[in-house]
Every structure is written in structure tokens, then in C-alpha cells.
Amino acid sequence: MLVLLTRVLLWATIGLLVWYILTKIIPQKYLTWFGGVIVLILIIASFADPNDETIGTIWRLISLPLTPLGATLILLGSAISEGVKKVKGQQVAAALAILLITSLPIFSRYIVNRSETEVQQAFTNRAAQCADVCPAGVQGEGARIDRTGAIVIFGDDAGDSNDTVAFQSATDQAYNSILVPRLIYGAQLYNQARLAGADPYVIVTADPGGDSEASRIKRQNLTTVLVNNGVPAANIKFESTGLNVHGTAGRVDRFLQDQQILAAQDNRNEQTDRRIMLVAPAMTMTRSALTFENMGMEVIAKPTDFYSVNRWSGNDTFSRLPDIIPNVDALQLTSRYWDEVLTSTYYFLRGWLPNFDFGWDSNIEL
Numbered sequence: 107m108l109v110l111l112t113r114v115l116l117w118a119t120i121g122l123l124v125w126y127i128l129t130k131i132i133p134q135k136y137l138t139w140f141g142g143v144i145v146l147i148l149i150i151a152s153f154a155d156p157n158d159e160t161i162g163t164i165w166r167l168i169s170l171p172l173t174p175l176g177a178t179l180i181l182l183g184s185a186i187s188e189g190v191k192k193v194k195g196q197q198v199a200a201a202l203a204i205l206l207i208t209s210l211p212i213f214s215r216y217i218v219n220r221s222e223t224e225v226q227q228a229f230t231n232r233a234a235q236c237a238d239v240c241p242a243g244v245q246g247e248g249a250r251i252d253r254t255g256a257i258v259i260f261g262d263d264a265g266d267s268n269d270t271v272a273f274q275s276a277t278d279q280a281y282n283s284i285l286v287p288r289l290i291y292g293a294q295l296y297n298q299a300r301l302a303g304a305d306p307y308v309i310v311t312a313d314p315g316g317d318s319e320a321s322r323i324k325r326q327n328l329t330t331v332l333v334n335n336g337v338p339a340a341n342i343k344f345e346s347t348g349l350n351v352h353g354t355a356g357r358v359d360r361f362l363q364d365q366q367i368l369a370a371q372d373n374r375n376e377q378t379d380r381r382i383m384l385v386a387p388a389m390t391m392t393r394s395a396l397t398f399e400n401m402g403m404e405v406i407a408k409p410t411d412f413y414s415v416n417r418w419s420g421n422d423t424f425s426r427l428p429d430i431i432p433n434v435d436a437l438q439l440t441s442r443y444w445d446e447v448l449t450s451t452y453y454f455l456r457g458w459l460p461n462f463d464f465g466w467d468s469n470i471e472l
Contacts, residue, residue, distance in 0.1 A: 109461055116455060124168060169448045174208040174441055177201070209432035214439040218413050221443075222388045251295075252302040254406065255367040255380025258358055259292040260387070260394070261285040261312030262349045285312055286331060288410055292385045293335030295408060299383075300336075306383070308337050309361070311354050313344035351386075351394045352458050355401050358382065371402040379404050387411035389443065393450045396459050413439055 170176035181201035185194040207213055262285075292308055299306050310328060314321040325344060332342055343361065347353040362368040367380050381404045386394045388409035395405045453459045 112461075113455055113457075116451070120168065123171070169452075172448060173444055174204055174437065178205050205437075206432060208440040209434070209437040210430060211433065211436040212429045214436040214443070215413070215429075218389065218439060218443050221392065221446075222409075222412050224392070250381055251299045251383075251406065252304055253379075253381050254295075254299040254302075254304040254306040254383055255362055256307045256309055256358060257292050257295055257299070257383040257385065258309045258354065259288050259311065259385045260349055260351075260354070260390075261288060261310060284411065288385050289328065289331045290335055291408070291410060292383075293332050293337050295383055295385065296341070297336045305341070307341050307343055307362075307365075307367075308332060309343045309345060309358060311345045311347045311349070313346040315346040349390070351390070351397045352453065352456075355398045355403070358398075359401055359403060368403070374402050376404060381406045383408055385410060389413065389446050393446065393453060393459065397453065400458060400460050 171180050178201045181197045181204070185197040185201070188194075289310070292310075296306060296308055310332075312328065314324045328344070329339060329342055333339055345354060345357050347357060359368065359371075362380070362382075363370065368374070369379070382398055383406045384391065384394050384398065385408045388411060391407050391409040395407045398405045450459065454461075
């Protein structure tokens with residue numbers, strides 16, 4: 107009941123925020139155009155994908171004012187709404203303040219550090235607790251890797267990102283430089299599980315989709331990375347869900363039930379069920395793990411891509427000067443953090459998370 111009440115109050119807050127923006131910030135003469143654009147976007151979105159993605163598109167539109175870029179654009183637009191000769195100085199100052207603060211490396215790493223520190227601390231605590239009491243088949247961190255049924259590696263694409271590196275193959279394909287290390291790490295986890303007596307599937311969500319020649323080449327090259335690091339080709343499965351955690355969880359659940367690795371949700375047992383290893387960025391790991399757990403799957407979290415690492419070797423003031431100089435990387439990191447906060451809120455409102463506390467859940471295995 108408390109969770110339901112929280113969800114209702116949160117929806118009411120969002121509604122009040124949208125109402126305030128529409129009635130107080132956006133001039134009345136622009137509301138007709140704004141409403142027309144909204145309707146057009148919703149129509150296009152409903153035809154493009156009549157399923158959950160339509161709601162996701164609406165949510166991204168509603169949450170735009172809560173992002174650093176969205177808030178800055180809205181404030182600047184409102185400041186010049188009466189013409190460039192009647193600029194509203196307070197709103198311009200507010201926009202510049204938001205842009206400045208969110209572009210500071212010291213601010214971006216501070217807000218990201220909390221979520222990632224919880225994951226790191228959980229690893230430390232689990233290792234200390236498990237040092238002398240973990241049973242056979244349990245890894246040093248305390249996770250039941252001997253019962254691993256699948257290793258899920260999250261990736262947003264198979265090589266179409268701007269962050270790419272050349273892949274040494276006959277086709278010289280460009281690969282996402284973030285995805286390949288995750289694949290190698292996933293292969294290492296497979297080998298560890300194999301030594302412990304398990305034979306899990308390795309599921310990669312970066313399938314480009316389609317049957318075109320380019321898609322087949324990308325899929326084959328991703329397979330090559332895993333096979334070269336010890337994963338049998340028969341154990342590799344691709345999904346095209348990318349970073350869509352809820353969509354991935356649903357497909358993984360159905361696949362493992364079809365393979366009789368997991369029982370139906372009503373017949374599962376926490377102690378004996380197969381575990382699902384998740385290889386995902388640390389910033390998104392809490393949402394990812396809780397989404398899988400909310401569907402009745404037991405998760406072993408294996409986070410990657412930690413951003414809050416201290417990059418300075420010295421303690422002098424000069425070496426820390428870049429920390430207070432705004433840059434685009436810090437703005438991107440801050441935006442990524444807020445996007446995760448808003449996405450977690452969206453997941454809670456959809457009922458995909460068990461509660462509104464997005465902190466690390468100590469029941470999740472590591």
C-alpha cells in the first residue's frame with residue numbers, strides 16, 4: 107500500500123510540474139503550437155512502435171525539463187520569448203548557472219560517486235563476510251557462480267557508436283570500445299563459472315538486428331571475441347534489446363524457461379534456482395539487478411564502467427585545477443546520471459521496480 111501511495115504521489119507531482127511549465131513558463135501564444143507538436147509526436151510514436159516504447163517516448167518528453175540540457179533550453183527560450191530586446195536576465199542567469207554547475211568535473215563525479223560507491227562497498231562487505239564462512243562452490247565475493255544459468259552482457263550497439271575502435275579481422279569492422287571489454291569480462295566470468303561446474307549461456311544484448319550482410323558480419327565478429335576468450339559458440343545468444351533492461355529481463359526469463367533452466371515464476375526457489383550474472387555499467391546496475399529480481403530471477407551483479415575513479419596522483423592544488431574547469435565530458439556524465447535517475451523513476455512508475463529506494467539492495471549477490 108505504501109509503494110502504491112508513493113507511486114500515486116509521484117505521478118501527481120509530475121503532473122503539477124508539467125502544468126506549471128505549460129501555464130507559467132511557456133507563453134500562452136505558443137501553447138497551441140506546443141500542443142500540436144505534442145499530438146504529432148504521439149501519433150508518429152504510436153505508429154512507429156505501438157508497444158511500451160510509445161510510453162517511453164512520452165516519458166522522455168515529459169522529463170526533458172528535468173535534464174541539464176532541457177532545463178537550460180527552456181529557461182533560455184522563456185527568457186527571449188518577448189524578443190531579444192526584452193531578455194529576462196534572471197532566467198538567463200539561472201540557465202547559465204545550471205550549465206556551469208553541471209559542467210564542473212567536481213560536481214559530476216560527486217553525484218556519480220554515491221551510486222558507484224554503494225556497489226564497490228557492497229563488494230568489500232561481501233568479501234569480508236565470505237572470507238571464512240562461504241561454502242564450496244561460492245566465489246570469493248560470495249556469489250553462487252556454480253549455479254549460474256546465464257551471463258547477460260548489456261551493450262547499446264554492435265559497433266555503430268562514435269566511441270569505436272578498429273577490430274582486427276578480415277573485415278576491419280569498427281567496434282564500440284566500451285562493449286568489447288564487457289565481452290571479454292563476460293567470457294572470463296563464463297570460464298570461472300565453468301570451473302565451478304556450471305555451463306551458462308552468454309546472452310549479449312547488442313545484436314544489430316536484421317539479416318543484412320552488415321548485421322551478420324557484426325554478429326559474427328562479436329561471436330569471435332567471445333569464442334577467442336573461451337566461450338563455446340553453442341552457448342552464445344544475441345538479443346537486440348540494447349540497454350532496455352526491462353525488455354531484456356523479459357526475454358531472458360522466457361528463454362531460460364524454454365531451455366528448462368528456470369522454472370515458472372510461481373514454482374521458483376531462491377536457494378536452488380539458477381543465477382543470472384549481469385554485466386552492466388555500475389551506474390545502471392542497481393536498476394538492472396532490481397528489475398531482474400522483480401521478475402523472480404536471482405541475480406549476481408558484475409558491474410563495469412566505473413566513472414568515479416580518482417584520476418589525480420598528487421595532492422597539490424595545481425593538479426586538481428582541472429576539477430573546477432567546466433568541460434563537455436563532465437556535462438555528459440552529469441546528464442547520464444540524471445538520465446539514470448529519471449529512468450529509474452520511470453521504471454518505478456511502471457511497476458518494474460519493487461520500491462522507490464534506488465540504493466543498493468544488500469540481497470543482490472555479487
